Amino acid sequence: MAFVENQGAKIYWDEQGQGEPVLLIMGLAYPSQMWYRTRPLLASRYRTLALDNRGIGKSDVPQGPYPIALMASDAAAVLDDAGVERAHVFGVSMGGMIAQEFALQYPKRVLSLILGCTAAGGPTAVRAEPEAAQMLMTRDKMSPEQAAEASVPFIYDSTTPRERIDEDIAIRRPWFPRPEAYKAQLQGILAWEAYSRLSGIATPTLVIHGERDRLVPPGNAKLIAERIPGAKLVMIPHASHLFFTDQTEVSHRVILQFLGEQAGNAGSDAGSEKEKVSC
Numbered sequence: 001m002a003f004v005e006n007q008g009a010k011i012y013w014d015e016q017g018q019g020e021p022v023l024l025i026m027g028l029a030y031p032s033q034m035w036y037r038t039r040p041l042l043a044s045r046y047r048t049l050a051l052d053n054r055g056i057g058k059s060d061v062p063q064g065p066y067p068i069a070l071m072a073s074d075a076a077a078v079l080d081d082a083g084v085e086r087a088h089v090f091g092v093s094m095g096g097m098i099a100q101e102f103a104l105q106y107p108k109r110v111l112s113l114i115l116g117c118t119a120a121g122g123p124t125a126v127r128a129e130p131e132a133a134q135m136l137m138t139r140d141k142m143s144p145e146q147a148a149e150a151s152v153p154f155i156y157d158s159t160t161p162r163e164r165i166d167e168d169i170a171i172r173r174p175w176f177p178r179p180e181a182y183k184a185q186l187q188g189i190l191a192w193e194a195y196s197r198l199s200g201i202a203t204p205t206l207v208i209h210g211e212r213d214r215l216v217p218p219g220n221a222k223l224i225a226e227r228i229p230g231a232k233l234v235m236i237p238h239a240s241h242l243f244f245t246d247q248t249e250v251s252h253r254v255i256l257q258f259l260g261e262q263a264g265n266a267g268s269d270a271g272s273e274k275e276k277v278s279c
Contacts, residue, residue, distance in 0.1 A: 017043030027093025055181030064184020210239030
């Protein structure tokens with residue numbers, strides 16, 4: 001484990017495994033520990049680097065807002081501190097926004113890009129249903145436990161066993177965000193847009209999304225995949241926002257296959273490829 005100083009904050013990161021580096025970037029108000037379902041598998045084949053975004057986990061909570069570009073620079077500082085020049089970059093939700101920005105700001109540092117349950121911002125984005133948007137905007141007024149429970153219908157599929165949801169909440173509980181940190185990250189999301197710039201991403205890209213995501217509607221994944229040249233789009237049935245909890249095995253299979261393909265990927269395919277995986 002380590003800390004790196006970047007633009008007014010100490011950013012926590014750690015590493016597990018050996019091999020080609022994979023940088024893991026978590027979403028809004030979630031600590032890096034939430035990679036617990038996926039990281040052990042990745043670490044058995046890759047050198048995984050995971051950070052706590054500013055405001056969450058063991059990282060500092062400086063005064064906000066936290067622009068997405070600033071959090072992308074935090075990720076770059078982590079790679080610097082780890083002595084890594086280039087990495088596969090995997091971000092989910094807000095972390096997927098940070099990953100998009102990272103690929104745009106530091107293109108030579110990205111071996112490949114995995115964008116999970118995310119959006120590209122701006123006026124073209126497919127908006128969440130009003131109830132989901134209301135939940136997001138009022139979570140900082142709730143107790144941490146209330147906020148965690150309020151989000152459940154919007155981020156998990158209705159078929160996911162409650163014990164799996166409780167496992168996730170238990171992992172998050174020691175790191176529930178302070179209200180000001182949650183607000184600072186959310187402000188960064190609301191002020192950010194990458195859709196108009198996505199055609200400039202040339203790295204091999206996987207866009208993966210749950211078909212039943214109520215928080216970030218799946219239409220956002222289609223917009224991203226259509227905009228990034230050669231991007232591969234995978235929609236996961238019976239999965240909502242946290243597809244790696246709803247459909248863990250399917251998600252892992254898709255992610256490992258994509259990363260495994262990169263060793264011999266010439267990156268020459270044009271146009272997006274859509275795939276629907278079976279559970």
